[in-house]
Every structure is written in C-alpha cells, then in structure tokens.
Amino acid sequence: MAVDHTFAGNPLDRADVRRRDPAWLAAAAHSTEARYLPLWQLNVLVDAGLGPATLGWLDTATIERLGVEQPPIFLGLDHKDRPCFTLDISEVADPHHELALPEGLAFQESRGAAMSLPQADTGILAQARAQVGWHRSHRFCSACGEQTVMQKGGHQRHCDACGTDRATGPWCALVCFPPWRASLIRGKRSRRRCAGRSGKRRG
Numbered sequence: 209m210a211v212d213h214t215f216a217g218n219p220l221d222r223a224d225v226r227r228r229d230p231a232w233l234a235a236a237a238h239s240t241e242a243r244y245l246p247l248w249q250l251n252v253l254v255d256a257g258l259g260p261a262t263l264g265w266l267d268t269a270t271i272e273r274l275g276v277e278q279p280p281i282f283l284g285l286d287h288k289d290r291p292c293f294t295l296d297i298s299e300v301a302d303p304h305h306e307l308a309l310p311e312g313l314a315f316q317e318s319r320g321a322a323m324s325l326p327q328a329d330t331g332i333l334a335q336a337r338a339q340v341g342w343h344r345s346h347r348f349c350s351a352c353g354e355q356t357v358m359q360k361g362g363h364q365r366h367c368d369a370c371g372t373d374r375a376t377g378p379w380c381a382l383v384c385f386p387p388w389r390a391s392l393i394r395g396k397r398s399r400r401r402c403a404g405r406s407g408k409r410r411g
C-alpha cells in the first residue's frame with residue numbers, strides 16, 4: 209500500500225558542495241533568480257489566492273526591502289537550478305503591511321498549513337521550519353555562552369570565541385507502515401541503554 213508521508217519528499221537539491229562556498233552563497237542570496245520562503249514567528253507564508261494552496265515564495269527585491277538583519281538559510285536548488293532560501297522575518301512587526309501582500313497570501317501556522325499544501329511543498333516547509341526553529345534556539349554557544357554565527361548557508365553555527373561548531377541536520381527515524389493496517393509502528397527499546405549520553409547521531 210502506497211502511503212504519502214506529509215513533510216517528506218523534499219524535492220530540493222541541498223547542494224552540499226556549493227553551500228560550503230561563502231562567495232557562491234552570497235551571490236546566490238542576492239541573485240534575481242533566488243526565491244525566498246519567509247517565516248514569521250515560525251508561521252509560513254502561504255499563497256492561496258489562485259487555485260490550490262502553495263508555499264508563498266517571494267523574490268529577492270521584495271525580501272531585501274524588509275532590511276532583515278537575520279542571514280537567510282539556504283534550502284537548496286529547485287528543478288530550475290534556482291537558489292531557494294528561507295528567512296526568519298520575526299523582527300518585522302507587521303509583515304503583511306511591510307510586504308504589501310496581495311490578497312490570498314497570508315502567514316499560517318506551519319503544521320496546519322501543511323494540511324492544504326502539495327506534498328513536495330510540505331517537505332520544503334519541514335526543512336525551513338526545522339532550520340529556522342533550530343537557529344532561533346541555538347544563538348549562543350553551548351560550550352562558552354558567547355553568541356554564535358551561522359555558516360554553510362544555515363547548516364552550522366560557529367563560535368568565534370572558542371571554536372565550537374554545532375551542525376543542524378535531519379534526525380533519522382525508521383518507521384514501518386504495515387499494509388494490513390493504516391497505522392504507524394514506532395520501534396522503541398524497553399529500557400534506554402544510553403541514558404545519560406547524548407542522543408543518536410544525525411544521519
């Protein structure tokens with residue numbers, strides 16, 4: 209039985225080699241071909257104006273008019289090789305007004321918005337929401353407490369004070385959908401063998 213997993217199937221090419229090149233990232237972020245998915249207070253911009261709802265991508269000029277200090281997070285390249293970013297615009301008091309959003313575009317709570325988005329869009333939303341949320345809660349170094357800076361297009365934060373790096377990344381979990389029952393089985397040990405240690409490695 210085929211099962212569509214909401215928040216899975218992100219079609220973007222994460223371009224791991226390119227995201228390690230600060231010069232390329234800077235040029236891509238200012239490119240007229242770049243697309244930006246803004247998140248405000250972790251709510252995502254959704255375009256429900258014409259036809260089925262889709263993610264509310266904005267162009268570079270519209271985003272740059274906001275003057276947001278947060279650096280953008282590189283999501284990857286789309287099927288037309290256009291660089292796609294997400295940007296936390298929570299510092300903007302009234303994004304609807306500042307962006308002069310046309311009718312049909314509005315910020316929606318991310319999990320609720322996913323119920324009306326195409327599956328590929330929910331995969332992109334999951335990546336954007338997870339990374340923006342992670343950076344909001346990891347602004348300071350866990351080793352020395354100093355403020356950290358974003359690197360690799362948002363896949364890492366670095367502490368200039370002590371040199372510590374912290375990387376984001378998807379946490380992998382294995383699930384099984386038995387064909388005889390539309391329910392989710394999640395494996396779990398009866399007793400944690402690694403209690404007191406950090407969790408599983410990202411992969």
Ligand SMILES: [Zn+2]
Nearest residue numbers: 349352367370
């Ligand atoms: Zn540090």
